[in-house]
Amino acid sequence: MTSIEMIAAARARLQGHIRRTPLLSSPFFDEMAGRRVFVKAECLQHTGSFKFRGGWSALSGLGPQVRSRGVIAFSSGNHAQGVALAAKRHDVPSVIIMPADAPRLKIENTRAFGADVVLYDREKEDRDAIGARLSEERDLTLIKPFDDPLVIAGQGTTGLEIAAQADEEGIRAAEVLVPCGGGGLSAGIALALEAHAPHFTLRTCEPEHFDDTARSLRSGTTTRNAAISGSICDAILTPEPGKLTFPILKRLAAAGIAVTDEEALRAMALAFKRLKIVVEPGGAVALAAALFHGKALESDTVIAVASGGNVDTAVFSMALERFG
Amino acid sequence: MTSIEMIAAARARLQGHIRRTPLLSSPFFDEMAGRRVFVKAECLQHTGSFKFRGGWSALSGLGPQVRSRGVIAFSSGNHAQGVALAAKRHDVPSVIIMPADAPRLKIENTRAFGADVVLYDREKEDRDAIGARLSEERDLTLIKPFDDPLVIAGQGTTGLEIAAQADEEGIRAAEVLVPCGGGGLSAGIALALEAHAPHFTLRTCEPEHFDDTARSLRSGTTTRNAAISGSICDAILTPEPGKLTFPILKRLAAAGIAVTDEEALRAMALAFKRLKIVVEPGGAVALAAALFHGKALESDTVIAVASGGNVDTAVFSMALERFG
Numbered sequence: 001m002t003s004i005e006m007i008a009a010a011r012a013r014l015q016g017h018i019r020r021t022p023l024l025s026s027p028f029f030d031e032m033a034g035r036r037v038f039v040k041a042e043c044l045q046h047t048g049s050f051k052f053r054g055g056w057s058a059l060s061g062l063g064p065q066v067r068s069r070g071v072i073a074f075s076s077g078n079h080a081q082g083v084a085l086a087a088k089r090h091d092v093p094s095v096i097i098m099p100a101d102a103p104r105l106k107i108e109n110t111r112a113f114g115a116d117v118v119l120y121d122r123e124k125e126d127r128d129a130i131g132a133r134l135s136e137e138r139d140l141t142l143i144k145p146f147d148d149p150l151v152i153a154g155q156g157t158t159g160l161e162i163a164a165q166a167d168e169e170g171i172r173a174a175e176v177l178v179p180c181g182g183g184g185l186s187a188g189i190a191l192a193l194e195a196h197a198p199h200f201t202l203r204t205c206e207p208e209h210f211d212d213t214a215r216s217l218r219s220g221t222t223t224r225n226a227a228i229s230g231s232i233c234d235a236i237l238t239p240e241p242g243k244l245t246f247p248i249l250k251r252l253a254a255a256g257i258a259v260t261d262e263e264a265l266r267a268m269a270l271a272f273k274r275l276k277i278v279v280e281p282g283g284a285v286a287l288a289a290a291l292f293h294g295k296a297l298e299s300d301t302v303i304a305v306a307s308g309g310n311v312d313t314a315v316f317s318m319a320l321e322r323f324g
Numbered sequence: 325m326t327s328i329e330m331i332a333a334a335r336a337r338l339q340g341h342i343r344r345t346p347l348l349s350s351p352f353f354d355e356m357a358g359r360r361v362f363v364k365a366e367c368l369q370h371t372g373s374f375k376f377r378g379g380w381s382a383l384s385g386l387g388p389q390v391r392s393r394g395v396i397a398f399s400s401g402n403h404a405q406g407v408a409l410a411a412k413r414h415d416v417p418s419v420i421i422m423p424a425d426a427p428r429l430k431i432e433n434t435r436a437f438g439a440d441v442v443l444y445d446r447e448k449e450d451r452d453a454i455g456a457r458l459s460e461e462r463d464l465t466l467i468k469p470f471d472d473p474l475v476i477a478g479q480g481t482t483g484l485e486i487a488a489q490a491d492e493e494g495i496r497a498a499e500v501l502v503p504c505g506g507g508g509l510s511a512g513i514a515l516a517l518e519a520h521a522p523h524f525t526l527r528t529c530e531p532e533h534f535d536d537t538a539r540s541l542r543s544g545t546t547t548r549n550a551a552i553s554g555s556i557c558d559a560i561l562t563p564e565p566g567k568l569t570f571p572i573l574k575r576l577a578a579a580g581i582a583v584t585d586e587e588a589l590r591a592m593a594l595a596f597k598r599l600k601i602v603v604e605p606g607g608a609v610a611l612a613a614a615l616f617h618g619k620a621l622e623s624d625t626v627i628a629v630a631s632g633g634n635v636d637t638a639v640f641s642m643a644l645e646r647f648g
Contacts, residue, residue: 019348021346022345027436044346048600085351112352113351273429273637275368276368276602277602278600313593313645317644320637321641324641
């Protein structure tokens with residue numbers, strides 16, 4: 001179980017290896033939203049998403065002998081890159097199993113970070129069987145994308161930075177909006193805020209029809225999504241909340257928010273125009289919630305995490321063309 | 325004449341009002357360039373460019389009575405926005421005289437920051453006459469875009485940050501590449517580096533055919549450009565080096581570099597893909613020099629300033645389509 005001590009320890013291991021990403025803002029957003037809006041730009045993290053924090057935390061938390069044999073991960077892209085680069089910088093091999101229909105940029109980058117990328121067909125092949133065979137053959141350690149205490153601790157360092165940066169900005173209370181797939185980032189940030197910014201409220205943000213966490217929080221019990229694909233927000237389409245992450249969110253998160261794909265694309269175009277950052281669809285759902293779901297919010301200050309920026313050119317151009 | 329003491333004083337006045345923009349990097353850039361490449365992301369500054377530093381420095385350096393009557397500026401866009409927002413936050417009026425063919429986003433934003441925007445026809449109207457009439461009528465103080473010691477001091481705070489961030493990264497020597505129009509940013513950074521990072525070399529970067537500073541540095545005397553328009557790098561098309569800035573650059577800058585419009589667009593697409601930042605054409609010339617003009621460089625580490633990100637959607641999409 002991840003604790004605030006584990007998050008502090010992760011921060012110490014990550015020191016000098018990750019970026020303290022900036023907290024951005026725009027007077028145009030404040031006016032649109034009718035409240036102060038800050039954006040934690042994790043798209044500017046190494047590998048273009050917060051996942052490098054969890055990857056580094058997990059890799060650096062392994063014993064040297066275990067680590068030296070290498071690691072394996074399943075991911076459609078951001079966790080893939082995070083683990084691949086963390087492994088490369090620890091000088092150990094990595095095998096990443098990715099769906100063949102993952103965004104091209106994410107597959108290319110994962111390869112470029114030195115990973116042995118194994119593609120599989122989502123419809124026809126059994127990802128877990130491929131992973132089990134490979135990890136047994138090579139004695140690799142599996143780095144799960146969210147249900148791993150060290151990974152949650154790594155993502156939680158984002159929350160430590162948010163608490164410190166909010167303090168620097170003089171923010172005493174805020175709603176913190178976090179894009180949520182399996183819930184590793186949300187759970188980590190929730191734990192960090194509980195300890196260091198107790199007046200802050202965390203809300204998970206998800207794509208419409210893939211709001212398993214929001215529905216699970218409402219019902220109090222883990223609820224699955226009806227589909228596993230069908231939103232442009234590829235980074236955060238998980239079937240259900242994590243086993244380790246959901247109990248944390250159940251205890252600490254307020255009601256979740258679901259946004260449409262169109263709202264995510266609109267938020268991407270606005271982040272381009274107003275903040276000069278590149279955000280991918282799944283990474284833009286929290287900003288979309290801040291700008292377009294004001295009625296679901298209560299405080300006069302919101303901090304939206306822009307969790308990743310690994311978007312293919314065609315999708316980004318489409319967002320600009322439709323909403324720029 | 326701007327001194328390092330004036331830059332330090334500007335930093336004190338800017339404290340809490342500007343962003344310390346991040347120093348970004350990508351292993352892909354290091355590999356492309358065959359050296360370490362860092363990018364000082366001033367496109368993430370308030371108003372989307374470094375010009376807010378100079379605007380704030382100038383406004384905050386005026387006496388309260390003079391300031392309260394308001395300010396006036398000429399600009400195709402980034403200085404316009406910098407002065408307009410700085411004036412708004414000082415609660416004083418601003419008049420900004422802009423060419424009617426400036427990028428739409430820059431005109432809109434300047435208006436949205438509360439400035440009274442006066443458009444003129446570059447071919448038919450006399451900008452200076454319009455400005456003289458307005459400033460006399462309203463007793464406004466002119467804030468020049470670069471030939472003003474307080475403006476140069478404000479831009480120089482970028483150099484203080486570069487020196488500090490380079491030190492944090494363990495960089496002992498580097499070439500610092502700076503997009504150069506009138507030379508305010510280059511001169512300010514050069515003075516800051518002279519005092520705080522004396523092993524660093526500054527090089528100005530300009531668009532091909534508009535490399536008045538590079539040619540002036542070669543000849544040792546101020547040399548004009550043949551044309552005043554004709555490059556996509558709108559932010560840095562000035563007829564000749566500044567009267568205050570050139571002597572500083574003549575003393576401190578190494579040979580300048582000129583890049584093509586195509587290289588600037590290519591650098592924009594790469595900054596999108598690898599750094600997740602939005603850079604405008606004129607803001608991308610230093611990154612273009614770092615990536616595509618390696619033969620003109622000598623050190624194993626370069627720091628390229630990405631000076632602005634105020635680009636219209638159509639131009640950005642075109643860069644992605646051609647080079648993404």
